[in-house]
Structures are given as C-alpha cells and as structure tokens.
Amino acid sequence: MDVYEHPFWEEKSEKCLQCGSCTIVCPTCYCYDVRDEVSITLESGERIRVWDSCLLPDFTKIASGERFRKSKLDRYRHRFYRKGLYIPLRYNFIACVGCGRCIKACIPKIANPAEAINTILERKSESKGKLIYKLPEGIEAKASFVPEPAVIKRIETLTESEKLFEIEMMARDKFDFQPGQFVEVSIFGVGEAPISISSPPSENNRFELVVRKVGSLTGKLHSMREGDKIGIRGPLGKGFNTKEMEGKDLLFVAGGIGIVPLRSLIKYILSENNRSKFGKIFILYGSRTPKDVLFMDEIREWEKIRDVEIKLSVDTCPEGMSWDGCVGVVTTLFPKIEIKDPKNTVAVVVGPPVMYKFVIRCLKDIGIRDEDISVSLERRMKCGIGKCGHCQISGVYVCKEGPVFRYSEIKDLPEAFS
Numbered sequence: 001m002d003v004y005e006h007p008f009w010e011e012k013s014e015k016c017l018q019c020g021s022c023t024i025v026c027p028t029c030y031c032y033d034v035r036d037e038v039s040i041t042l043e044s045g046e047r048i049r050v051w052d053s054c055l056l057p058d059f060t061k062i063a064s065g066e067r068f069r070k071s072k073l074d075r076y077r078h079r080f081y082r083k084g085l086y087i088p089l090r091y092n093f094i095a096c097v098g099c100g101r102c103i104k105a106c107i108p109k110i111a112n113p114a115e116a117i118n119t120i121l122e123r124k125s126e127s128k129g130k131l132i133y134k135l136p137e138g139i140e141a142k143a144s145f146v147p148e149p150a151v152i153k154r155i156e157t158l159t160e161s162e163k164l165f166e167i168e169m170m171a172r173d174k175f176d177f178q179p180g181q182f183v184e185v186s187i188f189g190v191g192e193a194p195i196s197i198s199s200p201p202s203e204n205n206r207f208e209l210v211v212r213k214v215g216s217l218t219g220k221l222h223s224m225r226e227g228d229k230i231g232i233r234g235p236l237g238k239g240f241n242t243k244e245m246e247g248k249d250l251l252f253v254a255g256g257i258g259i260v261p262l263r264s265l266i267k268y269i270l271s272e273n274n275r276s277k278f279g280k281i282f283i284l285y286g287s288r289t290p291k292d293v294l295f296m297d298e299i300r301e302w303e304k305i306r307d308v309e310i311k312l313s314v315d316t317c318p319e320g321m322s323w324d325g326c327v328g329v330v331t332t333l334f335p336k337i338e339i340k341d342p343k344n345t346v347a348v349v350v351g352p353p354v355m356y357k358f359v360i361r362c363l364k365d366i367g368i369r370d371e372d373i374s375v376s377l378e379r380r381m382k383c384g385i386g387k388c389g390h391c392q393i394s395g396v397y398v399c400k401e402g403p404v405f406r407y408s409e410i411k412d413l414p415e416a417f418s
C-alpha cells in the first residue's frame with residue numbers, strides 16, 4: 001500500500017503502448033463494455049457484453065470529456081492495484097493465477113505482475129507516497145441486467161440542451177427510491193445511460209429525469225415523444241442519508257446539472273411533511289450562463305419557504321442576456337451567506353468533477369467537518385451494479401457504494417477528486 005508513488009510505475013508505464021493486450025488475454029480480468037447490436041432489418045437484436053480494458057484511455061471518460069485516470073502511469077498502476085489490492089480486499093483472493101499470458105502478450109515486456117511486485121519490494125525505500133484505502137459501506141444492488149418496461153408520460157423542454165421526462169413504470173404500482181439514486185435508461189438498439197432521479201420519492205410509480213443531450217442515447221431520448229416506451233433498470237446506487245440530516249442546517253452546493261439529483265433531495269426536504277425536521281437551508285447554485293439555469297420557477301417558489309436562502313451565479317453573462325445574480329464561479333457565493341453553526345451543518349455538493357476541490361476548500365474554511373460533507377460523484381458507468389469495472393475510483397464502485405459518498409470516506413483515494 002505504501003508504494004503508490006514508487007518510481008517503478010513511471011519507469012515502466014512510459015513504455016506502455018496502451019494496447020490493452022495484458023487485460024484481454026488475462027483469465028482473471030473481467031471488465032467489460034455493453035453494446036447493442038441490431039439486425040440489418042432493425043427488427044431484432046441483442047445487448048451484448050464485450051471485453052474492455054482499464055489500460056485504454058477512454059475507459060473512464062465521461063460526457064464532459066473528463067478522464068479519471070488521466071496518464072499512462074495512472075492506468076498502468078491501476079491494473080496492478082486491482083489485481084493485488086482492490087480485489088483481494090473485496091473477495092479475499094489475488095486476481096492473478098500466474099499463467100504468464102500477459103507476459104507473452106505485452107510487446108514492451110512490462111506487464112509481468114511478479115516482476116512488478118518483486119522489483120518494488122527490492123526497491124521499497126524509493127517509495128514516496130501511501131495509498132490509504134478502506135472500502136466504504138456498500139449496498140446490495142437489487143436490480144438485474146434486465147430493463148423493465150416504462151413509458152414517457154410527459155416531456156418538458158427546460159433549456160436548449162436539457163429536457164425533463166416524466167416516466168411511468170408499467171409493471172409496478174410504486175417506484176421506491178432515495179433522493180440521490182439513479183436509474184439506467186435503456187433504449188433498445190442504442191444502449192443504456194445512467195441518469196439521476198430528479199423528483200422526490202412519491203407514493204406512485206412515476207418519477208422525473210432531466211437529461212442533457214450529449215451523445216447517442218441522450219440524443220435519441222431527446223427525439224422521443226410522450227407515449228414512447230423505454231426500459232428502466234433501478235433504482236441503483238446509494239442515495240443521500242436524509243435521517244442524518246434531520247435537526248441540522250443544510251448547505252447545498254450545485255454546479256450545472258448537479259442541481260438535477262439535488263432537486264430530488266431539496267424537494268423532499270421542503271415538502272410539507274418534512275420541512276420541520278430540518279434547520280435552515282442554504283442553496284448555492286452556479287450555471288454557465290443565464291440560459292443554462294434550470295428550474296428557475298421552482299427556485300423562486302423555494303425562496304418563499306421559511307428559512308430558505310438561495311444564491312445563484314453564472315460563470316458569464318453574454319451580451320443580450322440579462323442577469324441580476326452574481327457573475328463568477330459558484331465559490332464566489334460563499335461570502336454571501338452566513339453559516340452560524342458549522343458544527344451543526346451538513347453540506348451536500350453535486351457538480352462537475354472540477355468543482356469539488358474548490359467547493360470543499362470553502363466548506364473547510366467555514367468550519368464544516370469532513371464527515372458532514374456529502375458528495376455525489378459522476379463516473380463512466382455501464383452495468384450500474386458493480387460488475388463491469390468502469391466506474392471504479394481506486395477500487396470503489398461508484399455505481400454501488402455511491403454515487404453519494406461521505407467526503408471523509410473517500411477523500412484519501414487519489415482518484416476521487418481530480
């Protein structure tokens with residue numbers, strides 16, 4: 001564990017061709033991608049698993065372009081840590097049977113796990129950094145790989161790139177979920193995408209999704225109409241712990257479409273039945289430009305509720321648009337609020353990957369403790385239930401043990417915050 005920053009990783013990974021052969025030939029590597037293959041008549045098809053490799057640069061790439069293992073070194077080292085630490089911790093065995101296939105397949109001859117471990121042990125004194133690693137508490141995913149039928153009941157255009165979809169589960173009377181959980185939206189022939197639930201829990205079988213159009217599945221969803229059928233798997237992942245928030249002041253910080261999962265939590269907390277269980281509520285919400293602000297009408301309604309203070313910012317206000325809020329990134333809103341009792345305040349942060357470290361610095365400055373900060377993290381996801389390996393941050397499955405984490409649980413994982 002204390003060899004995370006060992007120079008060995010750099011020396012070897014420099015030669016890596018990023019071909020992925022070491023993982024493809026390995027009998028114990030099992031990470032995969034999911035694709036839809038459709039017949040030439042478009043009348044039938046199947047959803048298939050295809051091998052994928054954590055050595056390939058796009059393995060962790062998300063819609064905003066962020067890659068969570070940016071360098072060859074990160075990806076090269078991850079393979080050894082997965083085999084030698086993350087899997088042993090989780091399942092109690094080493095994920096290498098010593099078959100030697102990777103040694104043969106690797107052209108620059110750098111894939112040999114035995115060589116890596118022996119060299120590092122011999123040169124242990126050269127190590128600089130330590131990986132502090134503990135598995136967060138997980139939940140058992142109840143969902144299967146099979147999507148359930150659902151129908152789009154209502155579509156609302158929110159901005160140029162975001163639409164709201166009200167979904168009804170056709171084979172269920174009630175759809176139970178926690179704010180912060182997500183579903184895998186499935187369109188046959190196109191694929192699946194993880195999307196957060198944006199409405200609060202209800203007594204019926206309906207819920208809302210807000211989807212930004214960025215690629216094939218989200219593009220197809222944007223072209224669909226009310227009454228069209230889709231598939232849903234879920235609810236998936238671990239949501240916000242609302243019990244722990246009771247009796248506390250709450251500070252919500254949202255960036256961009258981070259407001260989408262937060263809306264589920266905010267509406268739950270502000271509902272008539274629940275409002276009295278929580279203290280004062282602060283909402284800081286930053287968007288790119290005024291036309292990207294989501295749920296403005298609802299925000300105006302939330303502001304009218306007792307002890308709710310909301311501050312909005314936009315990164316820029318282009319000519320021709322009007323804006324009476326703050327111009328600047330979301331952290332410029334912090335001086336505008338006064339948190340009187342930081343030790344009795346829970347903060348919840350959801351936004352683009354780049355936002356977290358700056359917001360967390362502000363939270364620490366005002367005295368909010370690490371264990372009182374919750375974050376919801378976006379990662380590339382395929383299976384959504386801890387099988388395909390795509391969403392891992394240093395061995396933690398974001399789809400299963402997250403996407404909501406207590407900051408104190410994951411702050412020491414080097415891959416958690418870029």
Ligand SMILES: Cc1cc2nc3c(=O)[nH]c(=O)nc-3n(C[C@H](O)[C@H](O)[C@H](O)COP(=O)(O)OP(=O)(O)OC[C@H]3O[C@@H](n4cnc5c(N)ncnc54)[C@H](O)[C@@H]3O)c2cc1C
Nearest residue numbers: 061062063193194195196211212215216217218379380381
């Ligand atoms: C837990 C979670 C909750 C999310 N909630 C929302 C939400 O509420 N609203 C919303 O608009 N978006 C949300 N996203 C992002 C959304 O899943 C991606 O934008 C979507 O998967 C892109 O699919 P696509 O087929 O349209 O894009 P593609 O055509 O597949 O690719 C476009 C880009 O998206 C990236 N991408 C592809 N597949 C995934 C994937 N499975 N996960 C992440 N990135 C991917 C690709 O690397 C590429 O850069 C969420 C993601 C996660 C992990």
Ligand code: SF4
Nearest residue numbers: 026096097099100102
């Ligand atoms: S030696 Fe280990 S890591 Fe290499 S292919 Fe065989 S099982 Fe996989």
Ligand code: SF4
Nearest residue numbers: 016017019020022106
């Ligand atoms: S086989 Fe060798 S060169 Fe190819 S990705 Fe694996 S370590 Fe890199």
Ligand code: FES
Nearest residue numbers: 382384388389399
């Ligand atoms: S998305 Fe497959 S393991 Fe998390």
